[in-house]
Amino acid sequence: MLEIRNINKHYGNRHVLRDVSFTVGNGRMTGFVGGNGAGKTTTMRIILGVLEADAGPDAGSVLLDGVPLTAGDRRRFGYMPEERGLYPKMKVAEQLVYLARLHGLSPAEARRNTAELLERLGLGERAGDAVEALSLGNQQRAQIAAALVHDPEFLVLDEPFSGLDPMAVEAVQGVLKDYAASGVPVLFSSHQLDIVERLCDDLVIIADGQIRAAGHSEALREQFSTPLFEIQVADDADWIHHVSGIEVVHVVGGFAVFHAETDAASQSVLSLALGRGGVTSFGPQRPSLATIFKEVVR
CATH class of the missing domain: 3.40.50.300 (P-loop containing nucleotide triphosphate hydrolases)
Known part of the structure; x- marks a missing residue:
């Protein structure tokens, strides 16, 4: 070493x-x-x-x-x-x-x-x-x-x-x-x-x-990550605006990014999405190296 x-x-x-x-x-x-x-x-x-x-x-x-x-x-x-x-x-x-x-x-x-x-x-x-x-x-x-x-x-x-x-x-x-x-x-x-x-x-x-x-690298991603989640669904994701306990960042077609203060709030989004149909992907949004770089050198 x-x-x-x-x-x-x-x-x-x-x-x-x-x-x-x-x-x-x-x-x-x-x-x-x-x-x-x-x-x-x-x-x-x-x-x-x-x-x-x-x-x-x-x-x-x-x-x-x-x-x-x-x-x-x-x-x-x-x-x-x-x-x-x-x-x-x-x-x-x-x-x-x-x-x-x-x-x-x-x-x-x-x-x-x-x-x-x-x-x-x-x-x-x-x-x-x-x-x-x-x-x-x-x-x-x-x-x-x-x-x-x-x-x-x-x-x-x-x-x-x-x-x-x-x-x-x-x-x-x-x-x-x-x-x-x-x-x-x-x-x-x-x-x-x-x-x-x-x-x-x-x-x-x-x-x-x-x-x-x-x-x-993964530890740094975790350190500088924010409580943002992203979800991709089969249909339009506009319904996410009506979910309580979250703040929607943006929605484009079936893709949405949102802020959740608690795990329960993020899981409620997933449950509602599954009830409406197919979910292609769901999980926390991982910051890119460029995002981390900007954060630490500012």
């Missing part, structure tokens, strides 16, 4: 990280979300040792299984920076093999990993092309491959889905899910909340250098 504990960072008089704390569990996908300038990239760079946290008693720490992270530990990480850092004139496969060899893989292992990753990421036919000859989306795929080619034990990826088309997003999602399924902790930042929402086990929301919410 990777633990970020009470990290602080100043740039001059500007306090850019304030007691940032969260964990990335083994085998779990953790989405790190926040607006531009919120502190995501700075936090990731501190995890990787690219930047140092503040010195002194309030510096905070980055721990791996309860022990401070070392330079040796960081060599086991796969890191993808937001800025592309590949050699533009070097061929894609040649570059990945070179990076894998720098991490200690044998020539055969490096070539095997490179070929497998390029195929999985849809770049197999571009293996012999120079990076600068690739489209921006394909350069992004190559950058992701560079972070994975050495079989890392931990992944820290800064905006890995930026600039990818839907097919590429699906391919990258599949690769990251496989890493998490093998026990690898995966931390990635993204502005694409829909991807984070469907992919992540855990969420960390940061704003103005402070963690505003962190934890299991």
Whole structure:
């Protein structure tokens, strides 16, 4: 488990990280979300040792299984920076093999990993092309491959889905899910909340250098949910306006959203609907990640 504990960072008089704390569990996908300038990239760079946290008693720490992270530990990480850092004139496969060899893989292992990753990421036919000859989306795929080619034990990826088309997003999602399924902790930042929402086990929301919410995605949904219910019936749902003990939010055809102060009130709606005919769906309305994000950063 990777633990970020009470990290602080100043740039001059500007306090850019304030007691940032969260964990990335083994085998779990953790989405790190926040607006531009919120502190995501700075936090990731501190995890990787690219930047140092503040010195002194309030510096905070980055721990791996309860022990401070070392330079040796960081060599086991796969890191993808937001800025592309590949050699533009070097061929894609040649570059990945070179990076894998720098991490200690044998020539055969490096070539095997490179070929497998390029195929999985849809770049197999571009293996012999120079990076600068690739489209921006394909350069992004190559950058992701560079972070994975050495079989890392931990992944820290800064905006890995930026600039990818839907097919590429699906391919990258599949690769990251496989890493998490093998026990690898995966931390990635993204502005694409829909991807984070469907992919992540855990969420960390940061704003103005402070963690505003962190934890299991379903627990956060429960924490920030409101007592709203939705129901879909076979016929028109206008009758719901006449049910006592609830406040109707809106009705469109057979779909209705309502507020219920008690479980008994919500169940009375369901009972009446069942008495009138078919009920397609009924249950509490779950807030989206976008809704939670707006709630905690306001």
